[in-house]
Amino acid sequence: MDLDDIIHSLKNFEGVTRKRPIRNIVSILNDAFSVSGKTHLGYGDDASAIRIGDGKLLLLAADGIWGRLMEADPHWAGYCSVLVNVNDIAAMGGKPVGMVNVLSIKSRETCYSVMEGIREGAEKFGVPMVGGHVHPDTPYDALDVSIAGIASEDALITSCDAEPGDRVIVGIDLDGRPHPSFPLNWDTTTHKTPEEVQFQIEVMSIIAERKLVTAGKDISNPGTLGTLGMLLEASDVGARVELESIPRNRSVKWEDWLRMYPGSGFVLTARPENVAECIELLESAGITASDAGEIVSERKLHLVHDNDERVLFDFERDIITGVIEEKI
Amino acid sequence: MDLDDIIHSLKNFEGVTRKRPIRNIVSILNDAFSVSGKTHLGYGDDASAIRIGDGKLLLLAADGIWGRLMEADPHWAGYCSVLVNVNDIAAMGGKPVGMVNVLSIKSRETCYSVMEGIREGAEKFGVPMVGGHVHPDTPYDALDVSIAGIASEDALITSCDAEPGDRVIVGIDLDGRPHPSFPLNWDTTTHKTPEEVQFQIEVMSIIAERKLVTAGKDISNPGTLGTLGMLLEASDVGARVELESIPRNRSVKWEDWLRMYPGSGFVLTARPENVAECIELLESAGITASDAGEIVSERKLHLVHDNDERVLFDFERDIITGVIEEKI
Structure with a gap:
């Protein structure tokens, strides 16, 4: 070796290498981070943290599933959409609470496999997929999942x-x-x-x-x-x-x-x-x-x-x- | 008339008419809703509600922006991604707390317009866009936004x-x-x-x-x-x-x-x-x-x-x- x-x-x-475009986007969005004055932690971390009172932080993260993962194995893509989001919350010391997804469907068969994978992931990791949005008529298949978690302000x-x-x-x-x-x-x-x-x-x-x-x-x-x-x-x-x-x-x-x-x-x-x-x-x-x-x-x-x-x-x-x- | x-x-x-495919997806995901036993309200509502203690509910919603809206006016699409999500939380009597987005980019120019629209929306509605995920290399432009809010368990x-x-x-x-x-x-x-x-x-x-x-x-x-x-x-x-x-x-x-x-x-x-x-x-x-x-x-x-x-x-x-x- x-x-x-x-x-x-x-x-x-x-x-x-594909992480690089993040910088330009962050610079545009900079003003949008701290709008309410309660943002504790913004871009660059696995999840963002917002103060919600009682010493608690709301953690929020979003992950999109790589197109090539959706094509290679839609069931695994669905499962992984849970896994990656739960790990984002875990990495910050938080407890995952719930997830939502946006699913864009070209093929109905792909959709069902993705959903089965999500169901399996939700059961494995013990975090409910509580809702979301479906685009039933896109020219591509895509899956984005967001997760919310709770952490203590003094233990992040x-x-x-x-x-x-x-x-x-x-x-x-x-x-x-x-x-x-x-x-x-x-x-x-x-x-x-x-x-x-x-x-x-x-x-x-x-x-x-x-x-x-x-x-x-x-x-x-x-x-x-x-x-x-x-x-x-x-x-x-x-x-x-x-x-x-x-x-x-x-x-x-x-x-x-x-x-x-x-x-x-x-x-x-x-x-x-x-x-x-x-x-x-x-x-x-x-x-x-x-x-x-x-x-x-x-x-x-x-x-x-x-x-x-x-x-x-x-x-x-x-x-x-x-x-x-x-x-x- | x-x-x-x-x-x-x-x-x-x-x-x-394009809402119809929701039914099939809900039936697959049914098992994934109540995984943690804390889900208060699932699919079908503007947002889902999860008990987080102290009589509080975490509201979670996700919305994808129609492809045709992205094409017609990416700045307005970015602005609307904030508007629609904030209204989902408002409709349930909750206070919007923060948003995350997943942006899939084909055209860099579109991306900047979308981001400017998001920034404007976040400032107008007073809700921070705290983070997200970027796909820098998709064959299409797409924007999904999730929002979290807080409501009282007895006032939903x-x-x-x-x-x-x-x-x-x-x-x-x-x-x-x-x-x-x-x-x-x-x-x-x-x-x-x-x-x-x-x-x-x-x-x-x-x-x-x-x-x-x-x-x-x-x-x-x-x-x-x-x-x-x-x-x-x-x-x-x-x-x-x-x-x-x-x-x-x-x-x-x-x-x-x-x-x-x-x-x-x-x-x-x-x-x-x-x-x-x-x-x-x-x-x-x-x-x-x-x-x-x-x-x-x-x-x-x-x-x-x-x-x-x-x-x-x-x-x-x-x-x-x-x-x-x-x-x-």
């Missing part, structure tokens, strides 16, 4: 609060398989019980309540290091990560593993004294976790392997989302 | 609680104009101040808190009588409505008026003793309102004009959404 090959593969990985996990000196914790459920119709999806949930899957979500809210981490994100399309890159960008810091410390199922080679979207996977940052308890909690939910490196002030993501070291992202030059996040 | 012409025009109005306006003997109140802001690029949009908001527009939203939560109505919906794509039809269907009742009692801006002829989507318009049902106070509140917000008829047990919507009477919808045979709603 060559470190240069990994760097090259990740820098050109579509899961990372953001992407923007990592600080130099923090440790980088990577937690991934290794008990899975590449999904047959979409090999970059590391499916860790379909063979597990609802109780097992739901505890992996709940453990993140326990970690949040105990204030064990300074920042966190769920690992999504950009893969483990792309997701960490987004967290570093939002926190305006860098990191030094030891490749071999990232938990991996050894049946998958590194280049593929780092581009995987796991059913349950998180990158977290924590002060050194909280690392052990955080790892212990993740592992109690079947999420293999380890201390994989440190947060540094220099705005670069260094990847270290066998006394060799390369810069994966230099945030002075490279842009993932271009969003440096701030609490409003 | 011929009553038969109006009946014919409304029965074949696409705003009404539903679509399903109209009862025989109730009066039908129609309230529409007559101070508007057909939108230049979409003549079936009765634009009542762009020329008003944010304060005026936001009070039209707030007045619905006052009506809810005072428990003045038994059911309600905001007038949307199906027009005034199509929207009333959906309410009757959900409540499993019928109505007898006097055409000339429906508030109308006389610059628009009846056939067009009844197919209009007003910026601020509601159909409500109320016990006779609460009608006057309800109308007074609506009119204090610039929404012209009147007692337009009565709820009857026979499941038909009768339209009355000049001692002439026709059946517009017979719910034993005609289907709008096919959803009879129940509190879960």
Whole structure:
């Protein structure tokens, strides 16, 4: 395994590169964020947080399902629309409460498969799909799902609060398989019980309540290091990560593993004294976790392997989302 | 003006007929509604309601913007994505809290216009657009927006609680104009101040808190009588409505008026003793309102004009959404 090959593969990985247009859109919408004066956290995080009184925050997130996922396997697309949204809420330490969807239908058969997948996902993750909107006559099939969750104002996990000196914790459920119709999806949930899957979500809210981490994100399309890159960008810091410390199922080679979207996977940052308890909690939910490196002030993501070291992202030059996040 | 012409025009109005596929989708998703056991109200209403403790309900709604609206005027489409969602929450007596969107972009120019429209809408209605998801590379332009709101458990306006003997109140802001690029949009908001527009939203939560109505919906794509039809269907009742009692801006002829989507318009049902106070509140917000008829047990919507009477919808045979709603 060559470190240069990994760097090259990740820098050109579509899961990372297609995030770039976000920056322009955020700049236009900037005025629309803080309209009510109650927005606690805006764009750039997995979900946004709005104060609703009694020390509670409403978390809101939306995810669209990639067109190619809809084409490859509409049932799995429906299932994943639940999975990705629930993970967005979990990553912030919140409890998912309900979802709504907008479905655009060209083919009725596709529609039924998508709906079956949504039903299965809702039951697995224990979050109701409470409504939505149907476009019955579009020239394409598409599915967008939004989720709402509740968190405590004093126990929110953001992407923007990592600080130099923090440790980088990577937690991934290794008990899975590449999904047959979409090999970059590391499916860790379909063979597990609802109780097992739901505890992996709940453990993140326990970690949040105990204030064990300074920042966190769920690992999504950009893969483990792309997701960490987004967290570093939002926190305006860098990191030094030891490749071999990232938990991996050894049946998958590194280049593929780092581009995987796991059913349950998180990158977290924590002060050194909280690392052990955080790892212990993740592992109690079947999420293999380890201390994989440190947060540094220099705005670069260094990847270290066998006394060799390369810069994966230099945030002075490279842009993932271009969003440096701030609490409003 | 011929009553038969109006009946014919409304029965074949696409705003009404394209709602029909909802029924099949609801039947598949039925299991996914009540997953957490906290769903208070599911499909069929403007928004869904989920108990979140402290006597509060989280309202969640999603709306997709018609493709043809995106093509005709992307700025107006962005603005309307806010308007329609805010009205969904208002119709239930809730306070809108925040929105998220999923934007699928083919043309960058369209995207900027849409975003500008969203920004303008968020400022006008005072509800922040707090985040979302961008598909930067779809073969089409599309916009889906979800909204979250908060209501009290004991002051929720539903679509399903109209009862025989109730009066039908129609309230529409007559101070508007057909939108230049979409003549079936009765634009009542762009020329008003944010304060005026936001009070039209707030007045619905006052009506809810005072428990003045038994059911309600905001007038949307199906027009005034199509929207009333959906309410009757959900409540499993019928109505007898006097055409000339429906508030109308006389610059628009009846056939067009009844197919209009007003910026601020509601159909409500109320016990006779609460009608006057309800109308007074609506009119204090610039929404012209009147007692337009009565709820009857026979499941038909009768339209009355000049001692002439026709059946517009017979719910034993005609289907709008096919959803009879129940509190879960």
